[in-house]
Amino acid sequence: xxxxxxxxxxxxxxxxxxxxxxxxxxxxxxxxxxxxxxxxxxxxxxxxxxxxxxxxxxxxxxxxxxxxxxxxxxxxxxxxxxxxxxxxxxxxxxxxxxxxxxxxxxxxxxxxxxxxxxxxxxxxxxxxxxxxxxxxxxxxxxxxxxxxxxxxxxxxxxxxxxxxxxxxxxxxxxxxxxxxxxxxxxxxxxxxxxxxxxxxxxxxxxxxxxxxxxxxxxxxxxxxxxxxxxxxxxxxxxxxxxxxxxxxxxxxxxxxxxxxxxxxxxxxxxxxxxxxxxxxxxx
Amino acid sequence: xxxxxxxxxxxxxxxxxxxxxxxxxxxxxxxxxxxxxxxxxxxxxxxxxxxxxxxxxxxxxxxxxxxxxxxxxxxxxxxxxxxxxxxxxxxxxxxxxxxxxxxxxxxxxxxxxxxxxxxxxxxxxxxxxxxxx
Numbered sequence: 001x002x003x004x005x006x007x008x009x010x011x012x013x014x015x016x017x018x019x020x021x022x023x024x025x026x027x028x029x030x031x032x033x034x035x036x037x038x039x040x041x042x043x044x045x046x047x048x049x050x051x052x053x054x055x056x057x058x059x060x061x062x063x064x065x066x067x068x069x070x071x072x073x074x075x076x077x078x079x080x081x082x083x084x085x086x087x088x089x090x091x092x093x094x095x096x097x098x099x100x101x102x103x104x105x106x107x108x109x110x111x112x113x114x115x116x117x118x119x120x121x122x123x124x125x126x127x128x129x130x131x132x133x134x135x136x137x138x139x140x141x142x143x144x145x146x147x148x149x150x151x152x153x154x155x156x157x158x159x160x161x162x163x164x165x166x167x168x169x170x171x172x173x174x175x176x177x178x179x180x181x182x183x184x185x186x187x188x189x190x191x192x193x194x195x196x197x198x199x200x201x202x203x204x205x206x207x208x209x210x211x212x213x214x215x216x217x218x219x220x221x222x223x224x225x226x227x228x229x230x231x232x233x234x235x236x237x238x239x240x241x242x243x244x245x246x247x248x249x250x251x252x253x254x255x256x257x258x259x260x261x262x263x264x265x266x267x268x269x270x271x272x273x274x275x276x277x278x279x280x281x282x283x
Numbered sequence: 284x285x286x287x288x289x290x291x292x293x294x295x296x297x298x299x300x301x302x303x304x305x306x307x308x309x310x311x312x313x314x315x316x317x318x319x320x321x322x323x324x325x326x327x328x329x330x331x332x333x334x335x336x337x338x339x340x341x342x343x344x345x346x347x348x349x350x351x352x353x354x355x356x357x358x359x360x361x362x363x364x365x366x367x368x369x370x371x372x373x374x375x376x377x378x379x380x381x382x383x384x385x386x387x388x389x390x391x392x393x394x395x396x397x398x399x400x401x402x403x404x405x406x407x408x409x410x411x412x413x414x415x416x
Binding site for chain 1: 362
């Protein structure tokens with residue numbers, strides 16, 4: 001007996017959907033607080049329609065081929081919208097794999113007289129739905145990664161504010177780890193601000209840098225040298241005891257850079273450099 | 284042949300680089316400047332590179348060379364107005380221009396030169412005074 005899977009599925013479409021919906025509604029992990037039953041049904045129906053329309057005997061186990069582009073698109077949409085609604089990856093996984101149970105159940109009822117064919121189709125349907133599952137997770141992770149990338153960009157943008165603390169003195173508090181890419185941004189911002197404000201002293205405050213290794217120190221030295229080339233002085237402040245320890249243990253030479261323990265002492269030093277004095281007023 | 288003008292201002296020589304430097308031009312500038320220092324007995328050299336947007340390692344070395352050469356001829360060199368991008372490039376190339384003083388703009392550069400030369404002249408005058416006494 002030759003079984004046309006596409007015809008069979010089209011004929012049993014309603015039944016599959018019912019099975020699938022019942023499976024989902026019976027499941028403990030159903031999140032009807034996040035997605036109403038009607039919406040769930042509409043979502044499921046759309047996906048099932050696309051699958052039934054695409055599937056035929058030849059392409060059944062090639063779930064990642066171009067013929068399934070429509071299905072993949074719908075899957076991606078479902079995955080992203082579910083991730084936004086707050087479904088866990090597990091919920092989405094159960095949802096997709098519920099389709100497999102429904103399909104297999106219908107197949108079992110339909111071709112129970114021919115174990116060989118049934119076995120064959122069971123395997124192929126399994127493969128197909130597995131590939132759907134993979135697509136779902138891929139999209140899910142891709143969505144998450146986009147969020148992470150965007151946040152990284154935002155952090156690097158907002159994390160380098162150059163503050164004008166006095167006429168001719170700018171300060172740049174660095175918070176977080178310094179890597180090559182960030183140093184580049186920090187350096188460019190600082191140098192540009194020096195040009196814009198005509199400041200002759202820059203204070204680089206590293207009290208927010210969790211750890212200094214030889215690479216970070218290298219970047220700091222580069223920044224200081226670049227400021228010097230521009231014709232401004234650069235003071236590094238906020239060196240914590242632990243950082244002083246690691247720097248010396250690593251054998252990094254910071255002796256030709258002016259370093260101060262706190263921003264306050266750096267500012268005091270800067271005042272002295274431009275011949276300013278801060279005094280209590282006589283009242 | 285193109286040459287970069289070297290202006291004399293009192294005790295100082297003023298060089299403003301307004302065009303992109305190519306190797307030949309830079310070499311000419313180097314020799315012209317040393318000649319001028321010796322001819323005029325200038326005490327300070329101010330090089331304004333605010334219009335310079337591209338440097339390579341050769342140009343960095345020439346600037347460093349001019350600094351060292353003037354130094355042995357007893358003239359201070361101040362490089363002023365370096366663009367941020369230029370500064371970053373030079374640092375990435377490993378050229379820190381150790382022997383050259385720098386300033387943000389011509390005004391500050393002049394003040395720096397005057398300060399440097401003033402202090403050394405004071406010293407000489409003091410010495411002269413003491414020898415007279």
